[in-house]
Amino acid sequence: MNATPLPPRPASLDDPLYYLHNFRSALRWIEACYVDLFDDDERDFLTRFETLPEPAQALWVRMVMRKGDTFRDDRLGYAEIGMPATAVAPLIERGWVQDDPPLSVSALWLLLTKAEIGRHLNGLLRDHGLTRGARKADMLEVLAEADLGEYPLTVWCPEISFNVVRMTRMALCDRLRLMFFGNLHQDWSEFVLADLGVRRFERVPLSPASRAFQRREDIHTYAHLHACRERLEAGEPIADILHDVPAADDNPWLENRRGKLLFLLARAREREGELAAAEGLYAQSVHPGARGRRLRMLERQACHAEALELANAAAAAPESETERQQLDRLLPRLHRRLALAPPSVTEEPVPARLEMTLPRTASVERAVVEHLSCESMPVYYVENALINALFGLLCWEAVFAPLAGAFFHPFQRAPADLLRPEFASRRETLFTRCLARLEVPEGEHGYRAVIRRTYHAKHGLESAFVQWEALDEALLEMALACLPAAHLRLWFERLLRDVRANRAGMPDLIQFRPEQGDYRMIEVKGPGDRLQDNQRRWLAFCARHGMPLDVCHVTWAS
Secondary structure, eight states: SBBBOOOOOOOOOOSHHHHHHHHHHHHHHHHHHHTTTTOHHHHHHHHHHSSOHHHHHHHHHHHHHHSSSSEGGGOOOBBBBEEEEEEEEHHHTTTSEEEOOEOHHHHHHHOOOHHHHHSSSHHHHHHHHHOOTOOHHHHHHHHHHHHOOOHHHHHHHHSOOEEEEEEEHHEEEEEEEEHHHHSSSOOOHHHTOOOOTSOOOOOOOOOOOSOSSHHHHHHHHHHHHHHHHHHHHHTOOOOHHHHHHOOSSOOHHHHHHHHHHHHHHHHHHHTOHHHHHHHHHHHHHSSHHHHHHHHHHHHHOOOOOHHHHHHHHHHHOSSSHHHHHHHHHHHHHHHTTTTOOOOOOOOOOOOOEEEEOOOOOOHHHHHHHHHOOOOSEEEEEEHHHHHHHHHHHHHHHHTOOOTTOOOOOOSSOOOTTTTTTTHHHHTTTHHHHHHHGOOOOSSSSSHHHHHHHHHHHHBBBOOOOGGEEEEEEEEHHHHHSSOHHHHHHHHHHHHHHHHHHHTTTTOOOEETTTTTTTTEEEEEOOOOOOOOHHHHHHHHHHTTTTTTTTEEEEEEEE
């Protein structure tokens, strides 16, 4: 596959079959990207789908986008498709849809209303000591325990006025969806039904290396991991799931997903009180935070010497500031329990404290804004939005660089590895070049000009860093005039060290003093509010670097 062009623009929403045209576009995209990995079943499906009558294609797409795989034909009426029976017939003929499939009681209860149950299954209810007036959920609970088997609707309810059909190719559709999105949490409606004239995305050039999967085995491994996670969420025994977790993979992206699954299984073991088993699973996981949870398991089992050895190794190379903060709390406890001299602790600088008594309002932050803001020193409620946005605008080209494994399809607001530890290191040269612009305040290549150009050129495009509705031009210009480039660099470098943790927790408010060309940040706490860990880390960072910051504690006037 050569560099793949972006799919055609989505069909106009004025076209009643726009969803079908968009689905066809997605299939063409998948075929262009993955034809070398297709199995015979997938090739056959794509070829034969195009030969279906248009009403049958449209009905298939409608069903794919709906929840479940079993449908009443009286609820498949769409004006642009016509008679459901006519549209579904070619699908039944090809075996893609099963007519009048066997239904369990649970499936039957999902399809029927309570009134229909009372009208057509009254005898069944009576046989099990139930009345029409019972709650539908209570009826199902009793009948499910009776293990009545599976029968077609025409057997359960011979006189019912509608028919039921079931899609038989959902597993194949899920594989195609996985190839398109690179994940299984996005569904077809996100592409097929989205008004992409409103949600617009950066046009990242894609190449053979860009696709989510390079080998057929990777597709199967991902699907296997996803199935294990679904089983965990459904409450299956942990031991049964562990038996089916695939072995470590040489694909780093898939190994990260495996690490997340092991982390979740360890948490489940922890909740069951199986601390040793949980500790063993955390030890196998590469997911961020797994080492910290493993330390907690060792401590709870009183394995203090082993915990101290691991904690010291972690302290020598902490995976994040979050872990560093946890170790600062854990190490003194372990030293006490082992009767060792306490470890040295670096005292963090404390931000200045403000005390205010204000009239009660719905938002404590808004109350402080109204109290402090004036024409010469305006205050903005920005929280995380401003610093993230300035970073996103300055480093747009690095964030949206077409690296392998970063962008799988044209509808991503961020690279797939955004929250992974290697996000910054994989783009080190690009980010170095972007941040170097902070050394040039003015001129065509200076950071202010770059940020302004990006703001206007990319305005409205989806981004994980830029909330366009929170950044108007007046706020942008005020920030560029009052925020020192040195402080921007410090914030941006900290953000890159751990995007997952550090893009949140920033101070609530910022006050600009344009006449002096400076600013101060304000973290607001209302009555009973406490600083969260990620806020403490940001406040300590700002205080350590001499950034003007106050913590404002508000009490309400009685």
